[in-house]
Amino acid sequence: MLSYRPGETVGHRxxxxxxxxxxxxxxxxxxxxPTVSGLAGATLVGLxxxxxxxxxxxxxxxxxxxxxxxxxxxxxxxGLALGPPWFRVDPALRSLRLVARxxxxxxxxxxxLTTTPVRETRAAVQRLVPGKAxxxxxxxxxxxxxxxPVVLGDVREVRDAIRARGGDRRRPWTRARVLTVQxxxxxxxxxxxxxxxxxxxxxxxxxxxxxxxxxxxxxxVLALGVALTLSPVLTLV
Amino acid sequence: xxxxxxxxxxxxxETVKQFxxxxxxxxxxxxxxxxxxPLPGTLxxxxxxxxxxFFAGLLLGPVWGGLALGLFLLVGIAGLPVxxxxxxxxxxxxxxxxxxxxxxxxxxxAIVAGAIVHRGVEPRDLSSVSVPVQVAxxxxxxxxxxxxxxxxxSAVTGLPLPRAAVVMAPYVPLDLLKLGIAVAIVEGGxxxxx
Numbered sequence: 001m002l003s004y005r006p007g008e009t010v011g012h013r014x015x016x017x018x019x020x021x022x023x024x025x026x027x028x029x030x031x032x033x034p035t036v037s038g039l040a041g042a043t044l045v046g047l048x049x050x051x052x053x054x055x056x057x058x059x060x061x062x063x064x065x066x067x068x069x070x071x072x073x074x075x076x077x078x079g080l081a082l083g084p085p086w087f088r089v090d091p092a093l094r095s096l097r098l099v100a101r102x103x104x105x106x107x108x109x110x111x112x113l114t115t116t117p118v119r120e121t122r123a124a125v126q127r128l129v130p131g132k133a134x135x136x137x138x139x140x141x142x143x144x145x146x147x148x149p150v151v152l153g154d155v156r157e158v159r160d161a162i163r164a165r166g167g168d169r170r171r172p173w174t175r176a177r178v179l180t181v182q183x184x185x186x187x188x189x190x191x192x193x194x195x196x197x198x199x200x201x202x203x204x205x206x207x208x209x210x211x212x213x214x215x216x217x218x219x220x221v222l223a224l225g226v227a228l229t230l231s232p233v234l235t236l237v
Numbered sequence: 238x239x240x241x242x243x244x245x246x247x248x249x250x251e252t253v254k255q256f257x258x259x260x261x262x263x264x265x266x267x268x269x270x271x272x273x274x275p276l277p278g279t280l281x282x283x284x285x286x287x288x289x290x291f292f293a294g295l296l297l298g299p300v301w302g303g304l305a306l307g308l309f310l311l312v313g314i315a316g317l318p319v320x321x322x323x324x325x326x327x328x329x330x331x332x333x334x335x336x337x338x339x340x341x342x343x344x345x346x347a348i349v350a351g352a353i354v355h356r357g358v359e360p361r362d363l364s365s366v367s368v369p370v371q372v373a374x375x376x377x378x379x380x381x382x383x384x385x386x387x388x389x390x391s392a393v394t395g396l397p398l399p400r401a402a403v404v405m406a407p408y409v410p411l412d413l414l415k416l417g418i419a420v421a422i423v424e425g426g427x428x429x430x431x
Contacts, residue, residue: 001323004316027331066322070334074394095395102332109328113316121315136256140308143260145317151264155272172274172283177418180288181427183265191261195253203253205246
């Protein structure tokens, strides 16, 4: 799985806000220009992003192999016909072209994941969303990151306990109900504990924010992000 | 590190309660995305992911339920492997296996379910909500998830809309079964102390 790796690459030095904007813009651009030249341009941006993170395209393709395997079925499915000639090439090719757009989007996303620690994304969200909503999203993200492994541990423990008592022989929906009820009960208990802990620590609306600043490198990247995001407007001109 | 020296503005007790529940339900949605129950034959596995959306809407209402699913999406975008099969990233949310629309659908679904069940922004006591209203809220959430997810799947993969609908059709009865289980959990009194 792709995850953050500490490093000194260009990708690591960029501000998370500019990197998020490029990802978002590229996804918009590939929808606006589902042509061969649009695809080639997007792939180039994707390869640039990978190079800036010193990440091999093959490693990314390997990491997302399940995603690509599932997507590979789409052109086959689109080409199937219920009567002769049983398989039509045109819809299959159209689907293949659309599915190919996913590759550069995942390339840029992979570069982001390996160069950005979660706390930087949290800081970016907290700055991008103004006021109390931004504070709650930022603090909430930090807490979910901390609590996800704990809650996942709870759910797996409940599942193992059900199995140990021969629960595998029960009907799937009964197992789903028991697993959900028990996991939910533990989660709500943890929520009560967290509320007490936050109040005890004077949970405030105005804590000190992590530092985040645009560098010289960020400006061309931001410009690219804005251009990509606004690219559908060009189709109207 | 910059410092702020203004007066500390404490968060109210009720807000802390709703906020911590949203945080934990976001973590639970993420945990349930990693667990599924295999079904016999060629049926798709019984994913527990929609329960996160259902309970966010039922327990927290539209605002805090929306925050719970919003946090789930944001930590996934930030890189935590919370989506099914341990996937992460903005790219996965936007395109995924063509299934990105379902992730966004969960967020909108939690808001819609919360708005219908609680008839307002503030969550009310679930024991005062009738079963038909709960069913209507969760059913609307399922409809929203498919209304966003299926056209999104069609747009990403190039499958014609009816064919994309056929691909997703086997999941519909399973989601309705999950809806029934969620309402049974509420009516069974398992959440009574909330």
